[in-house]
Amino acid sequence: MIATRFSVATHIMLLMTIEPASRLTSPRIAGSVNTNPVVVRRIMRLLAQAGLVRVRRGQGGAALGRPAERISLDDVWIAVNPVRLPLLPLHANPDPECPVGRHVPRVLGERFEAAEIAMRAALAAITLDAVAVQISKAAKALAG
Known part of the structure; x- marks a missing residue:
C-alpha cells in the first residue's frame, strides 16, 4: 500500500511540475493517474501536510509548495x-x-533496515525536477 501511495504521490507531483500553469483539480489529476479523485x-x-503542495479548495486547483528542484523523491x-x-516489515512472533x-x-x-536506508539515500539523490x-x-x- 505504501509503495502504491508513493508512486501515485510522485505522479501527482510530476503532473504539477510539468503542467504548472494548468488548473490541476483532483478530477483532472485522477484522470492522469487513472484512479478515483477521492484517492487523489x-x-x-498528506503532501500538503508535508508542505510539498498547496491546495486551493473547490475549483482552485493545486500547485507545488516549493520548487521542484528542491523536492527529492525521499521528501x-x-x-x-x-x-x-518499515518498507520491509518482519513477520510477527517467530x-x-x-x-x-x-x-x-x-x-x-x-x-x-540496511535496504531501506539504501533506498532512502537513493531517493534523496533524485529531485522531482x-x-x-x-x-x-x-x-x-x-x-516527434
Missing part, C-alpha cells in the same frame, strides 16, 4: 509514510525455541 485528495492531504516518500512504517526463529528478527531486521525532465524528453521523443 487523500494523498494530496515524497516521507510525506506518504508519515507513521514511518518461535523463540527454533534456532532460526530465535535469530530471524535481529539478523533479517538488520538487513531489511530531474524526473520531470526525463518525462518531458520521453514525451517529446514519442510525439
Whole structure:
C-alpha cells in the first residue's frame, strides 16, 4: 500500500511540475493517474501536510509548495509514510525455541533496515525536477 501511495504521490507531483500553469483539480489529476479523485485528495492531504503542495479548495486547483528542484523523491516518500512504517516489515512472533526463529528478527531486521536506508539515500539523490525532465524528453521523443 505504501509503495502504491508513493508512486501515485510522485505522479501527482510530476503532473504539477510539468503542467504548472494548468488548473490541476483532483478530477483532472485522477484522470492522469487513472484512479478515483477521492484517492487523489487523500494523498494530496498528506503532501500538503508535508508542505510539498498547496491546495486551493473547490475549483482552485493545486500547485507545488516549493520548487521542484528542491523536492527529492525521499521528501515524497516521507510525506506518504508519515507513521514511518518499515518498507520491509518482519513477520510477527517467530518461535523463540527454533534456532532460526530465535535469530530471524535481529539478523533479517538488520538487513531489511540496511535496504531501506539504501533506498532512502537513493531517493534523496533524485529531485522531482530531474524526473520531470526525463518525462518531458520521453514525451517529446514519442510525439516527434
